[in-house]
Amino acid sequence: xxxxxxxxxxKGQIIECDICVIGGGIAGLSAVYWLQKEDPSLKISLxxxxxxxxxxxxxxxxxxxxxxxxxxxxxVCTHGKDKALEIWRFSELNLELLKQEIIExxxxxxxNYSSTYPQGFVGTNPQGFVGTNPQGLCIxxxxxxxxxxxxxxxxxxxxxxxxxxxxxxxxxxxxxxxNEIKTRLGAENFVGGIKYIDDASVHPIKLIEVIKSxxxxxxxxxxxxxxxxxxxxxxxENKVIHTQHKQFHSxxxxxxxxxxxxxxxxxFKDKIYPTRGQILCTEAVPPFMEGPxxxxxxxxxxxxxxxxxxxxxxxxxLQKDSEIGYADHTSDVIQNALEEFLDKHIPTVRGKKIxxxxxxxxxxxxxxxxxxxxxxxxxxxxxxxxxxxxxxxxAFHSGKCLTDxxxxxxxxxxxxxxxx
Numbered sequence: 067x068x069x070x071x072x073x074x075x076x077k078g079q080i081i082e083c084d085i086c087v088i089g090g091g092i093a094g095l096s097a098v099y100w101l102q103k104e105d106p107s108l109k110i111s112l113x114x115x116x117x118x119x120x121x122x123x124x125x126x127x128x129x130x131x132x133x134x135x136x137x138x139x140x141x142v143c144t145h146g147k148d149k150a151l152e153i154w155r156f157s158e159l160n161l162e163l164l165k166q167e168i169i170e171x172x173x174x175x176x177x178n179y180s181s182t183y184p185q186g187f188v189g190t191n192p193q194g195f196v197g198t199n200p201q202g203l204c205i206x207x208x209x210x211x212x213x214x215x216x217x218x219x220x221x222x223x224x225x226x227x228x229x230x231x232x233x234x235x236x237x238x239x240x241x242x243x244x245n246e247i248k249t250r251l252g253a254e255n256f257v258g259g260i261k262y263i264d265d266a267s268v269h270p271i272k273l274i275e276v277i278k279s280x281x282x283x284x285x286x287x288x289x290x291x292x293x294x295x296x297x298x299x300x301x302x303e304n305k306v307i308h309t310q311h312k313q314f315h316s317x318x319x320x321x322x323x324x325x326x327x328x329x330x331x332x333x334f335k336d337k338i339y340p341t342r343g344q345i346l347c348t349e350a351v352p353p354f355m356e357g358p359x360x361x362x363x364x365x366x367x368x369x370x371x372x373x374x375x376x377x378x379x380x381x382x383x384l385q386k387d388s389e390i391g392y393a394d395h396t397s398d399v400i401q402n403a404l405e406e407f408l409d410k411h412i413p414t415v416r417g418k419k420i421x422x423x424x425x426x427x428x429x430x431x432x433x434x435x436x437x438x439x440x441x442x443x444x445x446x447x448x449x450x451x452x453x454x455x456x457x458x459x460x461a462f463h464s465g466k467c468l469t470d471x472x473x474x475x476x477x478x479x480x481x482x483x484x485x486x
Contacts (some may be wrong), residue, residue, distance in 0.1 A: 071298075072090070072308065073310055074308075079312040079313060084109045084316065085110045085319070086305070086314045086320070087101075087320040088330070091114075092277075094112055096462045098287060099280065099462075099465060100466045102204075109286045111314055112288070112289045114290070116292060116294075120277060121326075121427065122428050123457060124274075126428075128206070129358050130160075131265045131458075132158050134157075135364060136363070136364060138237075139224055141154075153480060158264065161264065161459070165464075169207050174207070183482075204404065205273050208357075209265070210267075211262055213247075213359040214360045221362075221363060226241060226258075229241050242260065244258060255328070278428060283311060290312070293310070318448065322427070322450055323454060324338070325428055325451075331447075337428055337486055341426055341427055341430045342388075342389045342393065343380070345424055346420050348377075349421055350374030350419045352374065354414050355430045365383055376408070384400055394427060396423050428455050429451050431453075431454055433450030435452070435454070438450050438477055439484060
């Protein structure tokens with residue numbers, strides 16, 4: 067989108083900062099978090115075209131899972147055992163960092179609050195569900211593991227191969243048979259599956275609200291919502307980031323724009339491509355499902371929320387061409403497929419009311435792994451993106467690696483944009 071002379075209200079509204087982060091999802095907020103932790107004196111402006119989390123971060127299913135977009139045996143076939151394990155451990159550390167830096171301090175805050183205001187506090191259960199804090203934030207964090215389920219013997223054989231490989235590498239994983247899937251997940255017509263023991267889930271918007279509240283304790287951090295970037299140019303040593311309301315002058319930029327990165331620079335056009343995902347949500351039912359699940363070679367996914375609703379997403383393989391791009395709407399073909407999946411596999415919600423349908427635009431990288439780097443033609447512009455439907459499972463750790471790169475420290479080769 068461009069901006070006309072008549073719409074430009076930015077003249078005279080100049081914000082000076084040390085780093086300007088563009089993108090207010092989990093990637094952008096994670097970058098801000100680690101940058102200000104590295105150097106609290108940095109003046110950082112985060113700008114977002116809508117509300118924080120209005121992109122893929124606030125439109126996903128809330129899975130914080132390890133690994134990548136494919137079964138582990140395929141990851142090994144593509145990259146070899148050592149690199150596959152490195153990719154897995156990277157995402158494991160992402161979850162551990164989230165727990166150490168965000169979840170556990172929040173639990174402590176809640177505990178301290180409950181001792182002062184015992185009537186106004188909902189605590190934590192043994193699974194790590196985080197209740198209501200003084201601001202009413204409930205991030206719904208649960209670490210119950212996740213499941214990959216197979217409806218065919220072919221996929222189950224791949225899952226068992228993955229299980230055996232992972233066991234030899236010290237990754238916590240179990241095999242489930244058909245009856246265990248019915249008992250623990252309330253799911254039918256699956257021949258078997260595996261459980262990834264340490265995976266988690268969360269309310270993604272509440273998570274980034276907590277990260278936002280954390281970074282805004284630093285007076286040098288400013289967040290500007292509803293500031294869409296229309297142009298970036300150079301003025302001396304500074305970049306000038308133009309929005310309708312303000313101009314931001316900064317020597318460094320971080321692009322945390324994921325799927326929208328190709329709209330800001332042609333460098334990304336053959337490296338990150340926008341892919342639409344679709345989800346629906348049912349009315350709440352009593353708890354019956356142990357944890358979040360993947361099916362159909364990780365293309366489809368579903369979970370029961372702590373509040374009882376069932377959400378399911380996927381089936382973009384049914385309309386491969388139309389699911390590429392920036393069109394933010396649902397389609398009858400995919401929404402019908404989601405409903406049919408529930409009818410076939412999840413009898414507890416069969417016939418239940420559908421309360422929400424939505425879509426979101428994800429950034430898929432050319433090789434399925436995240437990209438962290440700086441623009442070859444402009445080393446003042448850094449970026450983090452290409453999370454390929456696993457933003458919650460990768461972006462917080464990626465923000466730390468981006469900070470390492472900015473401060474001239476090495477980052478893992480498999481996430482470095484220099485691989486392209």
